[in-house]
Amino acid sequence: MRHVIGSIVLVAALAVGASFIENEFYLRTLFMICIYFLCAAGMNVLLGFAGQKSLGQAGLFAAGAYAVALLTTRYEVGPWLSLLLACFVSGVFGILIAVPSLRVKGPSLAMVTLAFGIVIEKVVTEGSEVFGGAMGIYAIQPLNIGGTPFTMVQWVWFGLLLCLVTHLLLRNLLRGRFGRAFLSLQADEVAAGAVGVAVYRYKVLAFVIAAVTCGLAGALVAQQNQYINSDFINFHLSVFILLLVLFGGSGSLYGPLLGSVTLVIIGALVARWSWIEHFVNGALLLFALYAMPKGLAGVFGSLFHKLGLNHARSPGVGAAQGTAVPRLPTRALARPDAGSLLTADKLNKAFGGVVPARDVSVNLTGGHIHALIGPNGAGKSTFINMLTGIIRPDQGTVTFLGSEITRQTVHGICDQGIARTFQNLRLFKDLSVRENVLLGQHSRMRNGFVSSLLGLPRAWREEAQALRKVNAILAFTGLSRYAETPAGSLAYGLQRRVELARALASEPFLLLLDEPAAGLNPQETAELGQLLVRIRNEGITILLIEHHMDLVMSISDHVIVLDYGQKIAEGAPAKIQADPRVMEAYLGTSTEAA
């Protein structure tokens, strides 16, 4: 609440200050700070959190501006309703621009969005019949109160109010489940899916948020000027919006504010020499990229840190660190009598000539540790990838708790109760250990977009409950003391444990571990074995891919052996150790020689 009250007081003070300003240029500068803040706040969600690079924001600005222009001049829709509809139209364009992001990434995505911006620019320039071309559209109805158009001071007040609301709403959204999900997209989409984040849905959402705020800004500019033409909509605007975020601090809640205040004021100072404006912006962009990778927010953040002013309390530090033996949060099994938890029936997969799965059928009994072993390239990881939806089998079915999951999405399978770790660690390295594990709780949290955006009690309750569970998992896995450490800075063995803790946070029925002991020293391997037994004792079934035979034979209840994509043996560890086909597969010799 302190932040909310502080923000309201600041905005109220600015609004009162603005009412004493008589100079139109200063008021307009304040209004443009608000406009660019709106653009930057949405762009920050898209770029700073979700990691999607867009160079087409000018097109979305145009969508809002022209929507309001056409609605008020051609269709005589009232200015307030037009403003609302303009946000809706921009949101629809946001979905359109998001579609390519489902297929392309990084620079390719930037090029596609750039093309979108250019197309919109061309459409409004050339389509003079509808959009007025370079002449533009005049007589756009401004916002009004009781039929009296806003004065310049009222525009500033309204701009400030929108900035306040946008900031507080986005802050609610980004500090919880949604913000973490966006960050996971930026870090690793495969891992995001595996912890239950619906990757495509969240990407589209980030694009829509950026589109709506940008469209709102465009509509306000059109209504305030009562005029819009194609000169407003150009590539420089898209780059400027990008610059606002990068200069202010991408991924920081304060970045958009710092960026828009600084750059609009710099723009106002050089306004009389319009020819140098682009040079200045170019130089600032280069400066931000080279000298301030975290933007102004990063510079201020480290300054406050050095001065000891950063009192941000870490959530729930020390919780669940008591002496009692910690328990894992688990969900109740819908069918507790289910002997067979998962059945894979005749799974087949071919990558061209390589066939890593050939009629593989496996039955995993609940409450056991199953091990999947086999020589390198036998198809073990492919098998786990098929169970978790990362790879679609060519043939065969996977049934989990009585329902077929063969064609389900990666996040849908996580939702059902299957969690996994990866052979090559896939941690969200820049996030703290606690945030990594909180991301594991994503699929267990039920607060939706609206309750998160509005910061309703339900969202806070969910967040507090998730935090309690995460603290218990950290204690269970012995990670409590590293809770605030960035995951990527931990020793390798601890990183493996964080990935395991993250998987446990989705409260799975079945835990799939792809070589969890790879890279661990003998002591760490022994500790891992004990941890896995404790997890099994909590009622969680484990399927473990491992090359450490000592570990496999000491903790497994059931061992499955793959070779060249075929199951060649399965049974109790002692039986597998004595199986001649297994020896042959491992030693590559005939049974007699072995």
Ligand SMILES: Nc1ncnc2c1ncn2[C@@H]1O[C@H](COP(=O)(O)OP(=O)(O)OP(=O)(O)O)[C@@H](O)[C@H]1O
């Ligand atoms: N996406 C892919 N495209 C093409 N070939 C693939 C793909 N994934 C796996 N393979 C091939 O399938 C075979 C089985 O790979 P997989 O990773 O499943 O084996 P593995 O038993 O897990 O091996 P290791 O123990 O070395 O991890 C290998 O020859 C591998 O090169």
